[in-house]
Amino acid sequence: MNDPRGTTAAPACGHHLTSAPVPVCEHLLTTTEPLYQYVHFTGDGTGQARVCQDCVPPTDVGPMVRVTPLCAPCADAATRGLLGTRGHPGPVERPRPTDPTVVRSPLPTALGPVTDLAPGGAAGGWLLLLTDGTLVRWHPGDEHWQELARTTVALPPDARTWGDMVPALRLHAGADGRYAAVVQDHVDEESLGQVLDLTTGAVTMSLSGGTYRTYTVPFSLAFTEHQGRTLLVHRTDWNRLDVSDPADGTLLTDRELDEDRSLDYFHGALHVSPDGRRIADDGWIWQPVGAPSLWSLHHWLTENPYESEDGPSRRDPLQPDYLWNRPMVWLDGERLALGGLGDDSAWLRPGALVLHVDDLAGALNTPLRLTAFAGPDGPFFAVDGLLYAATPEGLTVWDPTDGARLATVPGFHPTHHHRPAGELASLVDGALHRWTIN
Ligand SMILES: [Zn+2]
């Protein structure tokens, strides 16, 4: 086995290096067409090589082929979609001082059971969905709460669980705290939802996500801010997304979808980049394979109502077997982190794939770059470019530029991120467990 690290070696392409060289197999070195690639971890920290289908060993313990360093742009030009990973990364620990204190804030006992929660946005506190459909705002530490609205959306009494796809009511809220949505995730019939104005209590929109294979995905929905307005992205069928004004339901993506334009794509969980310019969709296609896709929300809203179907900014970079509903978060406006290393849900290892969209102008018309590192698992969050992952052992903090673990908060498993409050939280036995990001 040769040394694939070679980080100081001159790239074979002869270009000046502006980032670490990327070791590639001989076929990627000489190809004139981009080839599908595997990432092969060298076992030395996050060191990895890119190899083609002919060079990848069938198992994790197979030997690494001879690789040669290229500059990152040349390696990107030689490679296309990722087919899988081999080998095991070595752990990289770079601990930094972190306050692990988790504050336990009991909910008022008179409130009763809570179905879901969401950050209260700029208006502060947390929004709680009670089992009778009441939506309240509550500030941790208070014995009192404020009733805001009431939804009639409930779970069907006979909703069935399919593997790890569990029917649930989900509460979403916009960043300004004015609008909320309550939707049915993973139900085995027409998936329904409502949008509520929390300042008036009015139901402003009734949502339907269609009827086809709705149990396979959560109800695709995300609030976003665009040019100073709060907008709602939501599914209106299994293969169609729309954008509406949550104030009155005005449709902003009116379009006809004929047979040629209709997608064979099951829209899934939606993730909007923090700058609101891009959106990622954790959907799937037959056979089934996961097919995370991303496109420019900005272009969709300003130029092309078909951007979510076949717009020039749309990218579908990966097709892992049976893998969707995965952890996913935008680290910033250009980098999307996806949970799980591997090309098949049956052979997945904890870790993060990071897609880099290198064009800063807004379109996605440059290749996506990919890095991967082992360790992160569970729900993902992002703050200041760092990845926070709620692994089984507790919350972990990662530097996605080199995959180093920076901190662990043992036993804390956050499910929600309150950006204005700067905290991660989860509901445990009638109390909100809160950790201030530090
Ligand atoms: Zn090769």
Ligand SMILES: [Zn+2]
């Ligand atoms: Zn080069």
